[in-house]
Amino acid sequence: MQNQEEINRLKDVVQQLLDEAKQQGASGAEAAFSVDNGLSVSARLGEVETVEYHCDQGIGVTVYFGQKKGSASTNDISTDSLKETVKAACSIARYASDDAYSGLPDAELLATEFPDLDLNHPWDINAEQAISIAIECENIARGYDKAISNSEGASVNTHQGTRVFGNSLGFLQGYQSSRHSLSCSVLAGSGDAMQRDYWYSVARNAAGLESARQVGEKTAQRTLARLNARSLSTRQCPVLFASEMASGLIGALIGAISGGSLYRKSSFLLDTLDTQILPDFVRIHEQPFLRGALGSASYDSEGVATRARDIVSDGILRSYILSTYSARKLGMQTTGNAGGVHNLTVEPGSNDFAGMLKLLDTGLLVTELMGQGVNRVTGDYSRGASGFWVENGVVQYPVQEITIAGNLKSMLRNIVAIGNDVDLRGNIRVGSILLEQMAIAGE
């Protein structure tokens, strides 16, 4: 369901901006305008805590004077402000250096087909109704077990937005999309033994959200499972990344094969195209046209057509992740990834989570990671972790206050198995990942 009238309103503003850029002498320009409206409510200890009405808009323009570039943005769409914004971008472009690689995408790569991706499902819900869902969810979590001792509350968020993008090559397209979520966080235990965990569900269509009961129960179960956590002694052992943590591992891989890291030579996967970077059973592909999915888009943030394609097959890197600029810097062609990937999918294996635990046999299951200890240049990896110690495929006890460390290059090569317990809550779709061995530091 798309409100064409609203899309056209935004298109008019974008066109006005592009015209103004031409007027001010730019040889090329692109502009994006987005409007987002939303409602967030939170409830804590059985009562409403916050009600927030969101209303955001932003417009940005990039102008080219030959191969000099400048950008500017504003949230004020009055005619005067748009003129000033273009002027600011033009002024910056005058001071920028000539950059042989800068410019608009090649016209023939721009998207020409715009299938309905089923992304827009506004949630007809008012603050009262949203509050009652949040209260129900939190009540279920708090009432789940008497060891649940406190709460950070539950929240319901609903957002609906319109986004239009255009450039001076004649591209002018827009679409609407929605995004809703339900989340909850509770505490168990007291004093030094206190633990907290959370769960959330997110979807384009509210009908696809987990129920208040499901989210509440999962929140309580996850929190209770952490009670009486202990550290581990320093050791080497196999590590299973739960699916919600595995996406971070794949995210680090994506960062390393992205054009920006490659042309800056700040990647641990430099010059690895057409070489083995993962075990031969691994396939990673992009699915931009999945209906209703969180990462779906028929064009990227430059208007370039997206494509369903393999990035890794048989463990071999088949394609980098490129925008027009980074592709030109590398002497390649854009892959339609300006602004990121679209439903990046790691082909699931045959084991469910229980099967993955059996494969792990004895080792560490990681369910939470802390800090940013990933060096993109060298691949050195060292992060705080918590999770569970597993023996013979059975969870023994929760662990905390440990770190896990290794180097991403060898971690990726040493993936033993990938589960079919895929986490669909993000733009990276992956099941749990079992690594042969990592260094654990603890007590």
Add this chain to the structure above:
Amino acid sequence: MPLLEQVTQSILAVNGLQTQDIDRVMAALLSVPVDAADIYFQSSHFESWSMEGGIIKEGSHSIEHGAGVRVVSGDKTGFAYSDRIELPILLEAANNVKAIVRQGQQAQRQIEVAKSWPQLYQPLNPLKSLDDQAKIDLLKRVDSETRKLDSRIEEVMVSLIAAYDSVLIANQDGSLVADVRPLVRMNVTVIMVENGRREQGSMGGGGRSDYSFFLENDRAFEYGREAVRLAQVNLQAEEAPAGNMTVVLGPGWPGILLHEAIGHGLEGDFNRKGTSAFSGRVGERVASDLCTVVDDGTLVGRRGSLNIDDEGTPTENTVLIEKGILKGYMQDKLNARLMGVKPTGNGRRESYAHLPMPRMTNTYMLPGSSDPDEIIRSVKKGLYARNFGGGQVDITSGKFVFSTSEAYLIEDGKITRPVKGATLIGNGPDVLTKVSMVGNDMALDSGVGTCGKDGQSVPVGVGQPTLKIDGLTVGGTSV
């Protein structure tokens, strides 16, 4: 022109509003019994310039403005905002948000309104402090001077950022206060290659000033030299050790330890709700008696400093831990009222589109009496961590991490070999009890910190003297 008049002009008058219009919106908010209400107007100018591959690669400029309207009743908050500073829109926002009030107390209690406060920075527009050509020239000079420092340098990236932020805050007691907040930041990143090994070093700084900050004391070029030095060290780094060991933290930016390990856990909201590992522990020992830690928003020109917080409360120098004893928490108005204490000037928000909450400003530990060399000499085997990347904390379990970006082994009282970046993990409520020596070399960081909480980012500062911690888990690969 006085600050308040200037800001009223630049935010209200340009949008056709007068101060009487604020009274009308406030009257709409106060038509139901509430404990607190405020309207936060903001106008922000921002620019960034970046240099890469020896050319001026990108520049961007943005102007944003808007207003946020909030009512608080008990512990309930209603909030709406708009990027259109227009009376009908503000009135509609006021009507929407007051629906949260079912019952509440009329705000009767007399609130002490501060009339004046020291100006910790000038109301400058840093974007206009240099002309664009001079900004470009500065970037180019830093780039070329840095490239000369080492033949192994493969890439240099230099960025320059300035923000000029004006805020106007109307409170339910009729007070109207303003602040103009400049902020500048510069960063240099170097990538160096030797024998196929590639490493990076990064250094930056800034503060509530204008671009002249980078020209003083040769700062801009010093960032380049320091970035090169860090990359050089990293090229020599060997595998970091894994396990529990004595850790000596250098002065300055390693104060991120305090920010993560105890700072967040001492924010008022978590403690009012009882979700922090520090909840209910005022008066208890949480650190060795060598440790006194403050959060001080009143330091002149610092990145984390504010004349007034985002609720209009003048910032303070708040003692968090005194000689190891927990003294108090950092508060915004809502949490202070509910906990029966006074606000400490820590109510901060990312922008008009975000709700304020208790946040840190500049958090640091006061100097001790030990000579830093003597601290190193006292360690038989351990880690000396001189520079850090980011950190994170779970305020409930108290577990925190921070990652080294420059660290060395200490062997028999001497700093020996550099080791690769590793994450350090510890437990907030007891890490400071293991502080056995505190240096006399207190330093604040160079002005690079950004703190994230509930999706909101705000600039902060940290600092500390050299510290010796008897036992922290180091997450290296060398088991």
